[in-house]
Amino acid sequence: MTAPACLDALEPRLPSPLVGVVDERLARWGVELLLKRDDLIHPRIPGNKYRKLRLNVQAAIDGGHRTLLTFGGAYSNHLRATAAAGRLLGFHTVGVVRGAELADRPLNPSLARAAEDGMRLHFIDRATYRRKTEPDVVAGLERRFGRFYLVPEGGSNAAAATGCADLGRELRGVADVVTVACGTGGTLAGLAAGLDHGTQRAVGFPVLKGGGFLDGEIQRLQQAAFGGRRGDWRLDTRFHCGGYARITPELREFADEFAERHGLNPDLTYVAKMLYGTYALAAEGAFAPGTRVAAVITG
Template structure:
């Protein structure tokens, strides 16, 4: 990352690939490995580094002094952007969905954002939904008080983010047959799929319900690459009711996975991904001999936001 100050820890790339022994896969002739993107950078783990670094380079090159982005009350993306601003000496503004949150004590996620210097601007949900409209966006920027900010979309997913995530697929070439990742806004899957070899497949597990991600991912690939790739698909059965929903069945699975492998399992994204892959293996989706890789984008447990918060 060319904009990283010399005193900032350098990213660990390529991220480690860790094979696991798990009979729920091995008895079907399937090999499971974890792509430990959570270990890339202590402040910008996983897809946060991959999605942000080209955006940060662009912001610095254009002379911007402020980063402005969007998220819900428990947004990992907001936290990563705030940390990036601290590391680069840039101001950061987070437009937070939910004006009813203003004046309340900050939750741990927003507390960390504030500690890293992010100025939080709470907006009502109607205005937040319209943030991609140029006029609404301009109004939100004015209301935030930010001067000439570099605007990063919710979840960090834009053309630069997709290009940044192609390296993830490239790092997995010749090392897996199916690469799987949990999806919020779809930018990581869009880039990873583009970086894989033609004979490899990318699988996305949406953590939000709604069935909207497919068109969004194709649009992201068109903007970033000129055309969508044909080597990815989504399985939308494993959202467990929506973002940050962790029903007892999912919590029990995550606890069991931690006990089996001695690895912490982040509940909002990673638990749903690992649950999905385990279920697919038991269903016989993967032919014997298949190498499956789960991309681990975070390990620190996130505080559930019940029905709200944002995607990454």
């Protein structure tokens, strides 16, 4: 096996495109919407997944690693992106999946795609999964799979936050407010740090029920990556629609209407919830007339 190549060898489309949206509802509220199309960075490793993986992959190369091991649920986009990166760049990949019972079931499309890209799937019970970063659990994984570079769940660590700061820098001077969906908090941590402090702010929409805990996680990530809290950011926890991967009729109706109006079919787990929240804030008057909002389409 030859040495793995850096993600930059994949020739990503950077900066990602910024597309204006014409919508009479937003115009009525005095808001201009731009879509930051991070989903178009790379066909196999889109959006925040590329930004979060780039410096982690470089660290793995610098450390002489040939295997990436990471964690995720049954429908994890992160597992699928890591598997794709591994196949394209020459890494072995291991995905530790939450839920031992899933081992006896047919693979869903997300896990099947990861397996097709060469990822070894290892299913563990939920109690052990909650302890996944503890030394004894990691040591057991090393005994089973050999030496690996550990990428955390969702890819969120200091390297990921540092990589996502480029997203904020790409949006300097083009928007007053930036909105983004939040799963583990790494994207918002970096995005906010990269924005122009004092003139721009970010709003994150957790897709998990009870997502307020991400406030502490984001501050922890910013401390690790930048030495302290960076940027003007906040969370709005109202738009999880019942929890991760939960979908309400109202959300589906909004997503279908958005697709019909603007030709973009938003992912229901992350992007649709973020857009739904963005429109709701505009309707509530949270944005002053004349505000330019950039919504990050993460993929």
